[in-house]
Each structure stands twice: as C-alpha cells, then as structure tokens.
Amino acid sequence: MENIIIDVSAVVAALALSYFVFWYRNHKIEIDSKRAKGDALAFVVDTLGQVATNVVYDLKDSSEKGAEKKEQAKVKIKNFYxxxxxxAPTDAQVSGAIEKAVAIMKMSSEGEKNE
Structure with missing residues (x-):
C-alpha cells in the first residue's frame, strides 16, 4: 500500500512539473518581452537626470524665458527617448528632472562666481 502512495505521488509531481515546463515554454516570449520593457524603463529612469542636465545646459543661453524654456526642454527630452x-518618462518625471538640473546648474554657477 505504501508503494502505491509513493508511486502516485511521484506521478502527480512529474505531471505538475511537466505542466509548468509546458506553460513556461508557451509563455517564454511574453515573459521575455515584459522583462525587456522593464529593463528599458529602469534604464530611462536611471538616465533621465543626465539627459535633463545636458538639455538644460544646452538651453542655458537661449533667448526663451522660464516656462517656454522648460517646455522646450521637455520636448527635447521626449524626442531623445x-x-x-x-x-518615454512621464511629464511629472521630466519636470522634476528639469527642475533638479536647473537647481544644480544655478548652484554650480553661484559657486563659480564666489571663487
């Protein structure tokens, strides 16, 4: 009797494992594409500050003022991505990155003036 229970358990475990392998092989492309999208989004978030800093410095000497310059920076960042x-990062993420880059640029220019 004990052998039958062990044999039935082994068969059930083998069926469960084979079903998992079957399901994974059928959904592998979908899983890999979602993983790639997640990796791309993480890369976007990691590089947003650097891109915003470069765009802010590029627009530093342009003739636009305040909101116009910020809108132009948003467009350039979105076009880059x-x-x-x-x-593309969200508008809130872009705005935050631009404001942070402007603050850093102003602090660095004030530091250069004080030296």
Whole structure:
C-alpha cells in the first residue's frame, strides 16, 4: 500500500512539473518581452537626470524665458527617448528632472562666481 502512495505521488509531481515546463515554454516570449520593457524603463529612469542636465545646459543661453524654456526642454527630452526607441518618462518625471538640473546648474554657477 505504501508503494502505491509513493508511486502516485511521484506521478502527480512529474505531471505538475511537466505542466509548468509546458506553460513556461508557451509563455517564454511574453515573459521575455515584459522583462525587456522593464529593463528599458529602469534604464530611462536611471538616465533621465543626465539627459535633463545636458538639455538644460544646452538651453542655458537661449533667448526663451522660464516656462517656454522648460517646455522646450521637455520636448527635447521626449524626442531623445523617442529617437532612442525607449519608453518615454512621464511629464511629472521630466519636470522634476528639469527642475533638479536647473537647481544644480544655478548652484554650480553661484559657486563659480564666489571663487
């Protein structure tokens, strides 16, 4: 009787394992594409500060003022990610990165004046 229970348990475990392997092979492409999208989004978030800093310094001497300059920076950042075929960050993320880059630029220019 004990052998039958062990044999039935082994068969059930083998069936469960084979079903998992079957399911994973059928969904592997979908899983890999979601993982790639997640990796791309993490890369976008990691590089947003650097991109915003470069754009802010590029627009530093332009003739636009305040909101116009910020809107132009948003467009440039969104275009950068579109050209790179990466997911675009949200408007809130872009605005925050621009404001942080402007604050850093102002602090560094004040530091240069004080020296």
């Amino acid at each position: 579109a050209d790179a075929h990466l997911p």
